[in-house]
Amino acid sequence: MNVNRGLKLALLGMVAYVFVGCSRDSGNTKEKEEAIQWLLKCPPVVNPSRWPPEAYTYHSAQEWGAAGRRIKGIEKILIGLLENNTSDRPRWIIVRALGWVGSQERIPALIKVLQDKEEPMTARIWAAVSLGKIRDKAAVAPLCEAVTEGGSEMLRWNAIYALKKIGDPSAKPTIERVLKDEKLTIKEEAELREVLRRLDGI
Numbered sequence: 001m002n003v004n005r006g007l008k009l010a011l012l013g014m015v016a017y018v019f020v021g022c023s024r025d026s027g028n029t030k031e032k033e034e035a036i037q038w039l040l041k042c043p044p045v046v047n048p049s050r051w052p053p054e055a056y057t058y059h060s061a062q063e064w065g066a067a068g069r070r071i072k073g074i075e076k077i078l079i080g081l082l083e084n085n086t087s088d089r090p091r092w093i094i095v096r097a098l099g100w101v102g103s104q105e106r107i108p109a110l111i112k113v114l115q116d117k118e119e120p121m122t123a124r125i126w127a128a129v130s131l132g133k134i135r136d137k138a139a140v141a142p143l144c145e146a147v148t149e150g151g152s153e154m155l156r157w158n159a160i161y162a163l164k165k166i167g168d169p170s171a172k173p174t175i176e177r178v179l180k181d182e183k184l185t186i187k188e189e190a191e192l193r194e195v196l197r198r199l200d201g202i
Contacts, residue, residue, distance in 0.1 A: 035077045038068050042093045065100030075102030079109045092122040099130025107134065111142045114159075117149075125158050132162025140166060144174040164195040172199050 043061050044051040058064040068074055078101070082094050095113055098106045113119050114127035128146060131139040139162070146159035160178070163171040178184075179192050 031072045031074075032077055034071050035068075035074055035081075038064075038071060038074075039090070039093055039097060041067075042096065061100070065097075068097060068101040071101075075106055078102070079106065082109055082113070091120060092126045095123050095126040095130060099126070099133040104136065107131070107136050107138055110134075111139060114139075114142050114146055121152055121155065125152070125155050128155060128158040128162045132158075132165040135166045137166060137168050137170075140168045140171055144171055147174050147178060160192070160195060164198050167198055167201075169199050169201075172196060175199065 040052075040054045041057040041064060042055060043058055043064050044055050058067065071077075075098070078094055078098050082091070082098070095110065098110055110127045110130050113123050114131065116124070119127075124146070128143060131143060143159045143162050143166075147156050147163070149155075156178075160175065163175070175192055175195050179189065179196075184192070
C-alpha cells in the first residue's frame with residue numbers, strides 16, 4: 001500500500017468512527033462530518049509528494065486552522081476523536097489540529113497526550129508543538145518533563161522550542177540542566193542559550 005492511500009484510508013477509518021457516533025447523536029452530525037472533511041485536508045508537513053490531493057486545499061497551515069475555527073463545536077469534536085481513536089496517523093493530525101482551534105479546554109487533552117509514553121511518538125511531538133502554539137503556563141511542567149525524560153531527541157527539542165514560546169522563567173532550571181549535556185553540538189548549545197535569554201526576558 002502506498003503512503004498516499006495509507007494516510008487516506010487511516011483518516012477514513014476515523015470517519016467511520018464519527019458516523020457511528022453521529023447515529024447516537026443526530027444533533028451535530030453536520031458539524032462532525034465537516035470536521036472530518038477538514039482533518040482530511042491537513043496540510044503536508046514533510047514529503048509533500050506523498051500526501052493525498054486533499055492536503056493541498058489550503059495554501060498554508062494558518063489558512064487551514066482558520067477554516068477549522070469556523071466549524072461549530074470543533075474543539076469538543078476533536079477531543080472526542082482523540083479519546084476514541086488509536087490509529088497513529090489520524091491521532092497526530094487531531095493533536096496538530098487542536099493547536100489551531102479551541103479554548104483552554106483543549107490543554108488537558110494535549111498534556112495527557114504529551115505525558116503518555118504509550119502514545120505514538122508523532123502524537124506526543126505534535127502535542128508539544130501545539131502546547132507551544134497555545135502558550136499556556138499550565139504546559140510548562142509537562143514540557144519540562146518531556147525535555148528531561150530521555151529517548152526521542154525530536155520530542156526533546158520540540159518541547160524546548162515550546163518552552164521558549166511560552167517564555168515562563170520557571171523552565172530555566174530544566175534548560176540549564178540540558179546545557180550541561182556534553183554531547184551537545186555548538187549549534188544546539190547556541191539555541192539553548194537563546195532559549196535562556198528569552199526566559200530571562202532579554
